[in-house]
Amino acid sequence: MLRPTFLGVLTALVAVVPSTLAADCTREGLLTAARSYLAAQISGKTTELKLSSNFTYQQNNKVSDIAKGLLSTSYKIDLNRSTADLVACASYTMWISSSGSKPYVVGTQIRHRNNNTAEIAMIDTIAATTGDLFFNAKDTQKYIAAEDWTSLPAASRPSRDVLKKAGDAYLDMWTDAKAADTIPWGTNCERVEGSRLTKPCGGQLPHGGSTKPNGMRRYVIDEEMGSVDVLCQFDSLGNMPDSHEIRITDGKVKYVHTITVNGK
Incomplete structure (x- = not known):
């Protein structure tokens, strides 16, 4: 009976390891990152976010400094909802702050590189407030809160x-x-x-x-x-x-x- 050599075993292990280490973009991973974004927005502390080394922040279609953007200020969030895209490894979060001195309705896409949901590669935000098109945060909240967003069969x-x-x-x-x-x-x-x-x-x-x-x-x-x-x-x-x-x-x-x- 032939015994596998050490080199043969090592070669077999090397062949297996890359597939076991290949990351999958998961729904839970995306939604966990989205929740961390909401928590950072509530606290106004961007240090709570785990950002990649080449992270990009974009607000209203302009690349910006996250420390000077919407996330640098604490907002009470009165309504939020998130969806997940496993193919693009990205999420979309809508949140509404209607009870503060400066109301907002916000849509944010969060993107991850290499299916790594543990780190955020990009936060891409559209943020509407008083004076923007047809803006009224309380009415928007009322309409959207009444909708049914249960998962589809x-x-x-x-x-x-x-x-x-x-x-x-x-x-x-x-x-x-x-x-x-x-x-x-x-x-x-x-x-x-x-x-x-x-x-x-x-x-x-x-x-x-x-x-x-x-x-x-x-x-x-x-x-x-x-x-x-x-x-x-x-x-x-x-x-x-x-x-x-x-x-x-x-x-x-x-x-x-x-x-x-x-x-x-």
Whole structure:
């Protein structure tokens, strides 16, 4: 009987180790990082965040110093919700502070490199406050708090491709006259633009008219929640930092949320 040599055993171990060390981007890891972001926002202490060595902070589409951004100030958060994208290894967190002296409605995408959810590579925030488009934090909170955001059954979850196409088609409505008709609108869908509620959300839609497409699109797609969030620059109506979130249930658009900052 032949015994494996030490070198042979070592070679076998080396072959196995890389696969065992390969990290997976997990839902719990993404949501844990999102919770750490919310905790830092509540405390106003960015030192509580575990940031990568080449971390980037972006606020309203501009790379900024995190120590001078929104996270450097403590805010009471009255409502929040997060979704997770295991393919992009990113999360989207919406939070609302409506009870303080300076109210905010915020949409933030958090990104991780190499599937490492233990470290945050980028915090990308769209932050709307008093004076921004249709802004009223208390009304926005009231509408969104009443929504149903339970996880979808596996058999009825929209695909990643369907969700991305819906997000892109929505942002293309201002430049493409046919885009609105490609979106599967639900008869009971609700659209919250800033603090304006429209029901059903498939009515009163643009059908082209602008020559400037909405650019700088960054996606967080969560099939389990049936949602896509797109951070972008709303160029069709001006240089406006923007977040558009869409939820699809039973194959139809159920919710649309927009956070739009006046061009600054």
